[in-house]
Amino acid sequence: DPKIIQKPKYLVAVTGSEKILICEQYLGHNAMYWYRQSAKKPLEFMFSYSYQKLMDNQTASSRFQPQSSKKNHLDLQITALKPDDSATYFCASSQDPGNQAPLFGEGTRLSVL
Amino acid sequence: GQQVQQSPASLVLQEGENAELQCNFSTSLNSMQWFYQRPGGSLVSLFYNPSGTKHSGRLTSTTVIKERRSSLHISSSQTTDSGTYLCAALTGGNNKLTFGQGTVLSVIP
Numbered sequence: 001d002p003k004i005i006q007k008p009k010y011l012v013a014v015t016g017s018e019k020i021l022i023c024e025q026y027l028g029h030n031a032m033y034w035y036r037q038s039a040k041k042p043l044e045f046m047f048s049y050s051y052q053k054l055m056d057n058q059t060a061s062s063r064f065q066p067q068s069s070k071k072n073h074l075d076l077q078i079t080a081l082k083p084d085d086s087a088t089y090f091c092a093s094s095q096d097p098g099n100q101a102p103l104f105g106e107g108t109r110l111s112v113l
Numbered sequence: 114g115q116q117v118q119q120s121p122a123s124l125v126l127q128e129g130e131n132a133e134l135q136c137n138f139s140t141s142l143n144s145m146q147w148f149y150q151r152p153g154g155s156l157v158s159l160f161y162n163p164s165g166t167k168h169s170g171r172l173t174s175t176t177v178i179k180e181r182r183s184s185l186h187i188s189s190s191q192t193t194d195s196g197t198y199l200c201a202a203l204t205g206g207n208n209k210l211t212f213g214q215g216t217v218l219s220v221i222p
Contacts, residue, residue, distance in 0.1 A: 031208060037154075042117075043199065043212040056207040088154050097208045101146055101161035107154050 003027045004105035006091050011110045013081050020067075021076040021108045023091030031055075031097040032074035034066060037107075038087040049074055050097045081112045115140050115204050119213030126220045132187040134216045136200035143203045145176045145183040146210065150197040159185070159198075190220045 007022040025032065034046040048055040052068040063085075065077045078085060088109045092102040116139040126132055136145065144163035148156045160167050160174035162183065167174045171190075176183040187194055197217050201210040 033208070035210070042214050043201070043210075045209050045211070048207040048209065050207075056205075056209060058209075090156065094208050097206055100208060101144070101158060101203070102208055102210065103158070104148075104156040107156075109154065 002106065004091060004093060004103060006089075006105040006108050008108060009106065011108055013110065013112050015081060015083060015112060017081050018077065018079045019081060019110065021078070021089050021091075021110070023074050023076070023105060025072050025091075025093040025105075027093060027095075027103065028072075029093035029095050029103075030071070031094045031102075032068070033092040033094075033102055034074065034076050035090040035092060035104075036087045037090065038084075043090070046076075047074075048097060055097055078110075083112045086110055086112045115142065115202050115211040117200060117202050117211050117213040119200055119216055121216060122214065123217040124219070126190045126218070128190060128192055128220055128222050130190055130220075132185075132190055132194075132218060134185040134187075134198050134200075134218075136183045136185075136213055138181050138183070138202045138211075140204070141178070143205075145174075146201045146203055147174055147183075147185050148199040148201065150199055150215070152196060156199070161203075187218075190218075192220045192222055194218060195220050 088107040091105040094100040094102040147159040173186040
């Protein structure tokens with residue numbers, strides 16, 4: 001059974017709309033992360049959270065807002081969607097922030113038309 | 114910040130041949146992680162290797178911190194090894210991974 005659940009698996013949105021990408025982990029981890037993989041670009045780090053607090057934000061745009069309602073949840077809200085936001089968004093988690101290998105979810109593939 | 118260069122960008126092998134994938138990083142790191150990305154996009158962690166050599170079946174990972182490089186060796190390649198291999202440098206106290214561009218491996222029968 002997958003231990004990091006991302007929903008939905010695929011998402012199609014229109015330009016200007018808003019979407020929320022869901023991530024839940026059932027590993028008892030305290031740190032969670034978001035990464036993005038756009039076409040022809042490497043996977044890139046977006047956010048890290050530890051104990052539901054933002055630790056690092058590498059996104060240039062405030063249109064991307066993580067939301068942590070529970071310790072094992074880290075959703076990603078994206079507003080005013082643009083075609084350039086089309087990418088696969090991966091959620092990851094680790095026991096704590098530090099020298100540990102994060103585990104990745106299966107990703108949500110977002111297409112913005 | 115950290116930069117990761119991966120080579121080669123693509124590689125075609127005959128089944129049974131060996132492969133050597135390279136990763137170079139620009140600044141100090143906590144560890145190097147190697148992933149296999151399935152054609153559907155999901156990531157499989159292969160190695161978490163802060164230094165030295167680790168083995169897993171036909172796969173071997175070697176990280177040499179002083180030389181700022183890490184390698185992934187695949188022996189006796191199989192068609193099922195085809196896919197994209199990613200290396201990533203783990204840095205900082207926030208567990209941030211900086212990924213390379215990936216190597217697309219094709220193993221033909």
